[in-house]
Amino acid sequence: MTTNLLTRTHPRDDAAPVPPVRPHRRRRSLGSRIEPYLMISPTVLLILGLMVVPIVIVIGYSLMDNTITNPTPKFVGIANYLTVLGSPAFWGAAANTLLFTVVSVVAHMVIGVLFALMLNSKTMAKVPRAIFRAIYILPWIFTASVVAVLWRLLLDPSGVINYLLESLGLIHEAVPWLGLPQTALIAVTVINIWSGYPFFMISLLAGLQGIPSDLYEAARVDGAGPIRQFVSVTLPGLKPILYSMALLDLLWTTQQFTLIWATTGGGPLGSTEMLSTYTYKLAFNSYQFSLASTSAVLVLAASLVVAVFYVRRQRKEERR
Template identity: 60%
Template sequence: MNSAKLDHAPPPAVAAPETRAAPRGRARRLWARGTAPYAFLSPTMILIFVLMIIPIAMVVSYSFKDNVIVQQNSVFVGFANYTKVLTDPDFLAALKNTFVFITVSTVAHLILGLGFALMLNTPLLGNVTKAIFRIIYILPWLFTVAVIAVIWRLMLDPSGVVNYLLTTLGGSSVDWLSDPGKALWALTFINIWAGFPFFMISILAGLQGIPGDLYEAASVDGASPIRQFWNVTIPQLRPVLISMAVLDLIWTSQQFALIWMTTGGGPLNVTEMLSTYTYKQAFSSYEFATASAAAVIVLLLTMVLAVFYVRLQKER
């Protein structure tokens, strides 16, 4: 009897393979979901590390050594290269020229960009007229730096178009890019002409994003167009204007190609900028350690503006 019961007893319960595999599969999916973003970001992070982090680290290390690259055995010299750069009259002149260049360019970009954006946003002009003006005003932004440099060098040549118009109107010919008293201002004008369309388009987009109800409410309260401009337009555009100004300060401080292809930093260093000074130290004088120190100083100055811009964006 007992043997019969044993023969017909059910086999012991065994966990199904799917039940055991379920926690493992869930863990793999969670692991894949957690690591997938890093897998997508890894190519970009590798490129940033190879093309930016490593070169910056190398330049910083070069700035603390004697003349590197051209010498086989470099030694640590501490802050001697920074002292040499900061006491160099050419560097101080380049710093002053860069300050004037970026300050005047940024202010002019804001004023011109705002003025042309207001004109293109006004209802007094038809759509066809606005389209034509937009095409004309955007042209300087479409040209490459090389084309802009060549065009303006030809126009500002002593026998160029600008001097021809001056002599035709009874004036005298001017060496715009060769006169020490005019070269920096001529170069600044070229940079302003080349850069204001970007400000115009950005500010125009900001103007078109201002709700019309604000102007209607201001008009009902009896505000004049000038009051509406200062109390409605400017406050609404303030984030755009500040962001564009900080970005322009960063971009203009790094301007090199336009300066090098028009004046090369001359005459008599009146258009020498931090970018051209660093380039000449490295590839004209072969003072790579000094050039590295100058590049680190420029990097620190730019980082101050970059930190300000990032904090501004976070506050917005």
């Protein structure tokens, strides 16, 4: 009995230890490594299919002769780039785009700041403030095609704007604002400003509400007036938002197509021709797809420069 009990309670020392088997941990480890890639794979495939592959194809087209109409395209190198860069029409469109973009972005910032300050003012009651917010944001709700149709009716020679100006005695006859080379670019710029300022207004209004009120109280104690408070407190608080939004608006405005195409189509006499409409006409009016691809690549390169500044700015803000 004693021997059996001892044998049961004390196993033999020379028994070989059983190694631990952990297949589940290995499987879990492998699955945890693959899982992040599986989760981002749909987004990666979409980016590749909708952005990277088309960009590579367009760059390839820009290095060939007329690829679609020619069954056997030939490699021409930078010949298309020299042709586009030597075209007066391209530089005219670039000048119009630059003027259109700079004026629009500056006006968006100024109007957005002014309206945001007004809506953030505590001297205005809550109900009127809510009504004005709803009214001021309406242009941002409309699509570009709706905005174009609306303003074409307003700027028509028999439209409301000409009627009001004639009633006030500012003009003596109806003016075709979108039909004259002298006024067409100004008209489409005003339309773009009207349709784009609510984005700045809402974003800056959120930024104003994030500035601590203690800073304004301290400025008032130091004897700072409204202008000094705006320069020393408001602008520094809004500076990151203004910088990021200006870069975004710069990208969006340079690529504006629908509004221009639906109002003037780049006319009259090329006075409102933008790089976007110039590229479109090369492809679908003249069927010069290689030159259109070249123009698109040049616009992409210019946009990438702005995008790099925007990404660097965002990274600096994240580090802070």
